[in-house]
Amino acid sequence: MNWFLISLLAQFILGTATVFDKLLLKKSYPNPIGYTFWIGILGLIAVFLLPFGFEAAEAGEILYALWGGALFMLALLFFYWALYYGEASGAVIAVGGLSPMVTLFFSSVLLGGFLSGYQWISFVCLLMGSFFLVFTGEKETRFRVITYVLMSAVLFGYSNIVSKQVFEATTFVTGFFWLKMGGVLFVLLLLLYGPWRRSILRPDGKDEFQNKLGYFVNRAYAGAGSLLIYYAIALGVPPLIDAMQAVRFLFMFLGGWLLLRETFRGRVLVLKLSAFVIISLGILILGVGEYLAHTAPDADRPLAWGVTFSQKFSGEFDFGEGRTWRDNYNAILDDLGVRKLRLIAYWDIIESSDDVYDFSGLDYQMRRAEEVGASVILVVGKKVPRWPECHEPDWTQVQSAKFKVQSLLDFIEVIVKRYKDSPALTYWQVENEPFLPFGDCLVVSRQMLDEEIKLVRSLDSAHPILTSDSGEIGLWYFAAKRGNAFGTTMYRRVYNDFFGYIDYHLPPEFFRLKQSLTRFFLGDYEKPFLVVELAAEPWLTKRLADATLEEQFRVFDFEFFKDSLIYAKDAGFDEYYMWGAEWWYWLKTKHNDSRFWDEARVLF
Secondary structure (H helix, E strand, O other): OOHHHHHHHHHHHHHHHHHHHHHHHHHOOOOHHHHHHHHHHHHHHHHHHHHHOOOOOOHHHHHHHHHHHHHHHHHHHHHHHHHHHOOHHHHHHHHHHHHHHHHHHHHHHHHOOOOOHHHHHHHHHHHHHHHHHHOOOOHHHHHHHHHHHHHHHHHHHHHHHHHHHHHHHOOHHHHHHHHHHHHHHHHHHHHHOHHHHHHHHOOOOOOOOOOHHHHHHHHHHHHHHHHHHHHHHHHOOHHHHHHOOHHHHHHHHHHHHHOOOOOOOHHHHHHHHHHHHHHHHHHHHHHHHHHHHHOOOOOOOOOEEEEEOOHHHHOOOOOOOOOOHHHHHHHHHHOOOOOEEEEEOOHHHHOOEOOEOOOHHHHHHHHHHHHHOOEEEEEEOOEOOOOOOEOOOHHHHHOOHHHHHHHHHHHHHHHHHHHOOOOOEEEEEEOOOOOOOOOOOOOOOHHHHHHHHHHHHHHOOOOOEEEEEOOOOOOOHHHHOOOOEEEEEEOOEEEEOOOEEEEOOOOOHHHHHHHHHHHHHHOOOOOOEEEEEEEOOOOOOOOHHHOOHHHHHHHOOHHHHHHHHHHHHHOOOOEEEEEOHHHHHHHHHHHOOOHHHHHHHHHO
16 A cells, blocks of 8 residues: 555545544534643554554654654644634635645755745645635634634644654654654643643533543544554655645535535635635645656666667658668668667558468568567557558458458467567567557457457467557557556647647656556556657658658757657656657658767667
């Protein structure tokens, strides 16, 4: 269980406990001082954790932990005052909206760093939402509630960072124990002030202990949530964990309405709903931004670069001096030094007539890959790379759907049996972007893809299956769950018949977030994810060989090429297969422009 799930569970517990807090404070124990005192005293339960990892700590670390525990209890006292004088959902969400940003502030001051763009956006959203909520209360209590909310948020934020520093300096059990002891010492100091001592030891009110059992049960319940929060802070990022208080808000609204009979009408209802939306947006921005910021890929990590080579696409170019696609391919291996290849078994080239095969082209590519020690992803299927996406031989067009399917399976079987023993082979890619409705044959059905994958696995259990999907608009999940590895495309500038040219103004973090979400839903954090098509050539409405250089560079110039490489590195993958080596070679040999070719050589 990671810190995210731990924090999620903790917020659920604390959210429901807060509703009961309000119920107890207003109906059975209207005494924030006493309530805070006994919560602090319950921190002595931390003694029972000592056998599970307690270690000796330096005096400075102990004092700092005591300070952090005292800060937390003071924040809790202001929170309960706000809860008592305000309205449950409003007070809690106001504190929840402010404390993450306060945590960020103290994180910047004490741990270094400044607010980035997304943090400022989140700050504005959270502050605005909290402002709306606080001003839905009664006029005569507004200033008092605002004061309590601000003090509570500031102290909670500061204590979060202190706790994180304590956990970084000691073990979790050691840090947790001394933090709780700091809370105990703080609440004992409350006894020194006479009116507070009487509130604690001799509280007024005839029914203050009317629900005594409920009080202690809820304390134990909330204590479990508090322990989980501390553990999440020890494992994760305090601002992000604090921002996850959004989980509590739903229970504040539902609990306030169902249990506490809080009413939301007219202007107040509009303000509350607006605040909920704005704060949720702010927390979402903060949460996603912090996650991405703290999972940024190492800029110096080793990267593997390869190319997708298409015999068919290369054959469209006139390289000059009698050069053919074989010269293009050999230059990729021998001049560029590429050692990772994605090759394509074109059905319409290899089996242009029914049951008549010409393996000369693919045999040559595989043999040369073996000679230089390259590794190969071999793509099979009817929907494979390069326009028009669907590469079925003409003779299949007169077949019924049933026989066409069988013909495809027969072709795949022939390919797998022929190349499965090649030392160059690393993956079988079954179909290309099968669920993307693009090209002549649109999508491949899930049933058909499953049948193809099953066939390949039955014929060759030694090599893993790779499946692929569109990087920007694909869902990924349905393709990724079917393969042993997953490949995405990465195009930043595309053409659409309706909209014309479209630039995807997506930050590289988009791919990192999408990968993380896909892995989460798959429950698989080990499966290889790679970029099988990194666009490094122009996307035009005509063949590149028929377009002028001006038309090509207007869409994809050298600066955009270099920027695309930087973008790809920041996207966080470790293996990339570039798309366009045929075009670079054509520019180099036919137009004496080797910029793209030379820049790519550096990678290999």
